[in-house]
Amino acid sequence: MNALPIDLDLAWESLPALFDGLMVTVFLTALPLIIGLALAFPICFARMSPRRALALPAEIFVVFFRGAPLLILLYLVYYGLGQIEALRNGPFWIVFGSPFGCAIVALSLNHAAYMVEVLRGSLLAVPHGIVEASEALGITRRNIFLWVRMPLALRYGLKAYQNEVVSFVKGTAIVSVVTITDLMAVANSIFEQTYDPFTPILCAAAFYWAFVNLIRVGFTVWGRWLSRHNAEDAPLAIPAGQALQGLAGRAKVTP
Amino acid sequence: MTNLSLADLAGYLRQLGEGALITLELFFASFALAFVLGVLIGVATLSRSRLVRAAWRVYASIFMGVPSLLVIFLIFYGGSAMLAAVLGEFGARIDISPFGAGVAALGIVYSAYVAELVRGAIENLPKGQFEGARALAIPPFIMWGRVILPQVMRLALPGLVNVWSFMLKETPLVSLAGLQDLVAAAKIAAGATKEPFIFFVATALVFIAFSAASLWLANRLEERLDRGQRRAPVRSPAQAEA
Amino acid sequence: MIPRPHAAEPAAEPAILLAQVVKRYGAHRALAGVDLQVRRGEKVVICGPSGSGKSTLIRCINALERHDAGRIVVNGIALTNDEGTVQDIRQEVGMVFQHFNLFPHLTALENCMLAPRLNRGLSKAQAEKLAMAHLERVHLADQARKYPARLSGGQQQRVAIARALCMEPRILLFDEPTSALDPEMVKEVLGVIEELAASGVTMICVTHEMGFARRVADRCVFMDRGEIVEEGDAARFFEAPESERLRHFLAQILR
Numbered sequence: 001m002n003a004l005p006i007d008l009d010l011a012w013e014s015l016p017a018l019f020d021g022l023m024v025t026v027f028l029t030a031l032p033l034i035i036g037l038a039l040a041f042p043i044c045f046a047r048m049s050p051r052r053a054l055a056l057p058a059e060i061f062v063v064f065f066r067g068a069p070l071l072i073l074l075y076l077v078y079y080g081l082g083q084i085e086a087l088r089n090g091p092f093w094i095v096f097g098s099p100f101g102c103a104i105v106a107l108s109l110n111h112a113a114y115m116v117e118v119l120r121g122s123l124l125a126v127p128h129g130i131v132e133a134s135e136a137l138g139i140t141r142r143n144i145f146l147w148v149r150m151p152l153a154l155r156y157g158l159k160a161y162q163n164e165v166v167s168f169v170k171g172t173a174i175v176s177v178v179t180i181t182d183l184m185a186v187a188n189s190i191f192e193q194t195y196d197p198f199t200p201i202l203c204a205a206a207f208y209w210a211f212v213n214l215i216r217v218g219f220t221v222w223g224r225w226l227s228r229h230n231a232e233d234a235p236l237a238i239p240a241g242q243a244l245q246g247l248a249g250r251a252k253v254t255p
Numbered sequence: 256m257t258n259l260s261l262a263d264l265a266g267y268l269r270q271l272g273e274g275a276l277i278t279l280e281l282f283f284a285s286f287a288l289a290f291v292l293g294v295l296i297g298v299a300t301l302s303r304s305r306l307v308r309a310a311w312r313v314y315a316s317i318f319m320g321v322p323s324l325l326v327i328f329l330i331f332y333g334g335s336a337m338l339a340a341v342l343g344e345f346g347a348r349i350d351i352s353p354f355g356a357g358v359a360a361l362g363i364v365y366s367a368y369v370a371e372l373v374r375g376a377i378e379n380l381p382k383g384q385f386e387g388a389r390a391l392a393i394p395p396f397i398m399w400g401r402v403i404l405p406q407v408m409r410l411a412l413p414g415l416v417n418v419w420s421f422m423l424k425e426t427p428l429v430s431l432a433g434l435q436d437l438v439a440a441a442k443i444a445a446g447a448t449k450e451p452f453i454f455f456v457a458t459a460l461v462f463i464a465f466s467a468a469s470l471w472l473a474n475r476l477e478e479r480l481d482r483g484q485r486r487a488p489v490r491s492p493a494q495a496e497a
Numbered sequence: 498m499i500p501r502p503h504a505a506e507p508a509a510e511p512a513i514l515l516a517q518v519v520k521r522y523g524a525h526r527a528l529a530g531v532d533l534q535v536r537r538g539e540k541v542v543i544c545g546p547s548g549s550g551k552s553t554l555i556r557c558i559n560a561l562e563r564h565d566a567g568r569i570v571v572n573g574i575a576l577t578n579d580e581g582t583v584q585d586i587r588q589e590v591g592m593v594f595q596h597f598n599l600f601p602h603l604t605a606l607e608n609c610m611l612a613p614r615l616n617r618g619l620s621k622a623q624a625e626k627l628a629m630a631h632l633e634r635v636h637l638a639d640q641a642r643k644y645p646a647r648l649s650g651g652q653q654q655r656v657a658i659a660r661a662l663c664m665e666p667r668i669l670l671f672d673e674p675t676s677a678l679d680p681e682m683v684k685e686v687l688g689v690i691e692e693l694a695a696s697g698v699t700m701i702c703v704t705h706e707m708g709f710a711r712r713v714a715d716r717c718v719f720m721d722r723g724e725i726v727e728e729g730d731a732a733r734f735f736e737a738p739e740s741e742r743l744r745h746f747l748a749q750i751l752r
Contacts, residue, residue, distance in 0.1 A: 063463060068462060072455055075451070130599075137587070137611075138584055138616050140616075184328075209316070209321055213316070226602075
């Protein structure tokens with residue numbers, strides 16, 4: 001063992017394989033993020049419904065898929081669902097029969113459960129008075145949701161969303177247990193071939209770190225763009241025609 | 256239940272029970288380590304020195320930026336070599352057990368989160384707390400132990416509860432390094448009995464129940480601490496006179 | 498300024514009719530059978546101690562609160578639980594709130610454009626023209642592209658007034674429009690409301706600004722404990738209050 005724990009040659013040789021692994025990790029992040037979010041909306045509406053028959057199942061969903069460790073969820077989907085005869089013979093076996101499908105299902109359900117709570121918290125953070133003002137303007141409930149509640153909820157919940165996405169990315173590292181060769185699995189297999197305990201894992205760590213921080217930066221930029229209303233005036237878009245006349249006083253306030 | 260005899264079931268239940276104990280031990284040891292390390296790091300990195308703050312940033316960024324599983328593997332595979340590098344010949348002979356690797360990894364990873372909570376809480380303390388203690392010429396050690404940290408803990412409690420439940424859900428990762436914990440036992444039982452659905456659901460429920468119980472406890476604790484805080488200004492003059 | 502139109506319209510039908518309106522919160526009766534008629538073009542000021550039900554009363558008119566008993570008719574439309582009816586009434590009635598309730602993520606101009614675009618399907622250019630015209634009316638055309646966070650309280654409230662005007666309502670409700678403002682900003686907001694009053698719109702204003710009431714109100718209404726205790730034209734209302742409760746109230750606010 002030399003002073004530097006990293007074998008640079010090995011690292012260089014492993015890069016292509018690790019990069020392939022990273023792509024799998026990226027894919028296993030992106031798809032469940034989309035599916036999970038899509039699931040989270042209806043479940044969140046049910047959860048917030050005053051009707052007990054809707055709220056209770058949604059709550060049970062959240063408690064179970066949020067409270068169960070991801071690894072157990074993955075085992076449950078991968079090993080457990082195969083037990084169900086109807087599923088095994090049904091058309092969905094394309095999904096549940098493959099490790100990839102199982103991983104996506106387990107990750108999506110887990111993400112959905114977390115997102116229900118993120119969404120709910122963000123929607124509840126929207127000041128009631130603003131919703132009321134929209135109602136008083138005669139805006140329909142659907143439009144209030146689309147144009148007032150959701151845009152504001154996004155601003156209030158962005159930090160929580162970022163945290164969830166980041167911890168979700170890190171959570172995907174377990175998929176190797178169902179034989180998927182993601183970034184972690186690639187690092188592990190290089191270790192098994194070379195018995196170098198540092199090089200592959202530290203390289204994988206660098207990839208994870210870069211991916212996670214790319215997401216963080218993305219969220220920061222997004223957040224800054226969303227909260228531009230707190231920071232400065234809207235960029236001076238050329239206002240249509242006659243509107244310009246009233247803007248003579250603008251020059252003073254524009255930095 | 257297809258072909259599961261009562262004797263078999265009892266056997267698996269015993270294994271599951273033993274596994275659960277190991278999971279609990281792992282969890283408490285890791286949380287204790289994370290807590291102690293986190294508080295120490297949190298307090299130590301409040302220093303105004305740029306170097307210290309930069310070191311904290313790097314530490315936090317690394318351990319918040321990589322999966323816990325990766326850290327577990329790193330310590331499990333590379334722990335002996337690391338110890339050898341630090342301790343010389345003697346260290347090389349120490350074998351790292353999955354349990355030890357798990358405790359070290361989870362402890363280190365979550366210490367970053369605890370440290371961040373502690374730092375945030377200290378920064379939110381009114382400045383007067385420090386000045387008051389300094390004006391009274393209270394020695395720093397006592398100031399931290401008796402004045403600052405108790406208040407910090409109260410402020411950090413909701414965050415610590417989060418860390419607690421998050422960490423609980425990550426303890427099963429150590430089974431991937433070969434620890435015979437609850438999840439490993441469930442996997443064995445599931446495979447042997449061909450009843451994976453029941454065993455995994457039951458295991459999940461154990462985690463959920465434990466999590467719910469600790470949340471309940473935390474809420475009680477929070478209520479008590481809040482009550483103490485609200486009463487304090489009324490009570491203290493009377494107590495001072497007594 | 499447009500001349501008061503109420504002479505031209507059929508005088509028989511009141512703009513707002515409340516008959517025996519009751520609103521309960523649990524066992525508490527916030528409105529204990531209120532009767533009130535407001536003619537077209539009439540300006541009514543409602544005052545009363547806090548908790549007297551005055552806010553509840555005007556919030557029942559546009560169904561922000563649903564009344565439990567009695568009849569509410571707005572511009573000939575009887576208020577029912579039917580969602581369509583509620584929307585119809587809200588198109589007729591504009592409301593200005595104590596705490597402005599502007600959309601924080603939209604500029605002053607966009608705040609004004611939102612409801613016309615969503616409810617009436619105006620194009621962006623049409624909505625912008627309309628919004629600029631009303632911002633002009635509240636003397637804020639030069640602030641149109643600022644976000645609410647960058648405006649003073651008085652300016653925010655004037656934007657809120659412009660936003661309500663953009664739906665071109667025939668009735669305006671003001672719920673303590675100046676009580677959240679610093680004293681130096683009260684005047685600019687009251688000034689704008691007075692200018693509106695002169696344009697002939699029907700107006701109900703909950704306020705304790707007695708000078709304003711004298712100048713603008715055709716009629717003053719005093720509420721206490723969920724009922725109308727006394728009403729009359731402004732001069733008599735302040736100089737010769739009949740009921741002991743009103744005398745007591747006036748003594749308190751005028752000091």
